Amino acid sequence: MIDGRGTETLPPLLYGTAWKEEATEGLVAQALAAGFRGIDTANQRKHYFEAGVGAALRAALTKGQVQRSELFVQTKFTFERGQDHRLPYDPQAPIATQVRQSFASSQEHLGLRFIDSLVLHGPTNATGLHRDDHEAWRAMEALVGEGVVGSLGISNVSAGQVVDLVKFANVPPRFVQNRCYASRRWDGDVRAHCKRHGIIYQGFSLLTANGPVLARPELKTMAARYGVTPAQLVFRFAQQLGMLPLTGTRDPHHMAEDLAAAQIPLTQADLARIERG
Numbered sequence: 001m002i003d004g005r006g007t008e009t010l011p012p013l014l015y016g017t018a019w020k021e022e023a024t025e026g027l028v029a030q031a032l033a034a035g036f037r038g039i040d041t042a043n044q045r046k047h048y049f050e051a052g053v054g055a056a057l058r059a060a061l062t063k064g065q066v067q068r069s070e071l072f073v074q075t076k077f078t079f080e081r082g083q084d085h086r087l088p089y090d091p092q093a094p095i096a097t098q099v100r101q102s103f104a105s106s107q108e109h110l111g112l113r114f115i116d117s118l119v120l121h122g123p124t125n126a127t128g129l130h131r132d133d134h135e136a137w138r139a140m141e142a143l144v145g146e147g148v149v150g151s152l153g154i155s156n157v158s159a160g161q162v163v164d165l166v167k168f169a170n171v172p173p174r175f176v177q178n179r180c181y182a183s184r185r186w187d188g189d190v191r192a193h194c195k196r197h198g199i200i201y202q203g204f205s206l207l208t209a210n211g212p213v214l215a216r217p218e219l220k221t222m223a224a225r226y227g228v229t230p231a232q233l234v235f236r237f238a239q240q241l242g243m244l245p246l247t248g249t250r251d252p253h254h255m256a257e258d259l260a261a262a263q264i265p266l267t268q269a270d271l272a273r274i275e276r277g
Contacts, residue, residue: 044076
């Protein structure tokens, strides 16, 4: 197991590893080779193959292709309702024990003692926070206190749940990760609360959830003016809005394009046009 902490400077883009199954290891290896230094995964075998992520990380670190100090690695604890039969913990155990068992399993999968970010993979209910959410968060806070986790986050939350968590937390959330819809003002309510409390918003499904936006003639015209693709415009828009975007592309060419989006100098007027959806 590799010791050492990751980068203190967040990368401009995270590589998301959901729904890649046996292709996970090869795709993460390609992403690292392309220049990605932020990797997002979860200990949820239903949608992620975390061990495949770890195999790619170990290979790159062992060969010296990347250094641990360059990487930001994020995983998640997922309640039983979000899992299939391949659970990384004893479902009969208390929630705090489940968090510890899941985290130990993630350490083994990833080959890392220290994980840069641990995310609660969705609260128990659609509104408010349940006692199980509180118990899970306290267990996650204990891992921060033990020096094996850098930051905490929560995903798939409403604006009200962000407020509730900020009030409850002893270790405040550093990240919120949500599916980001243009039709909901790019998750404007949640982002507003994140900004108010100094939380970094991670946006996923920026392309797949917003097909109509990418197809708009106005966006295509704007992309042509900058000499980029509509997808690159959306990623750069998200970055300039203060988001930390995720991309899960399987195409090496698109990997390079997505990383290059950070160099697009969008004007405030163009930001406003995209924000209108």
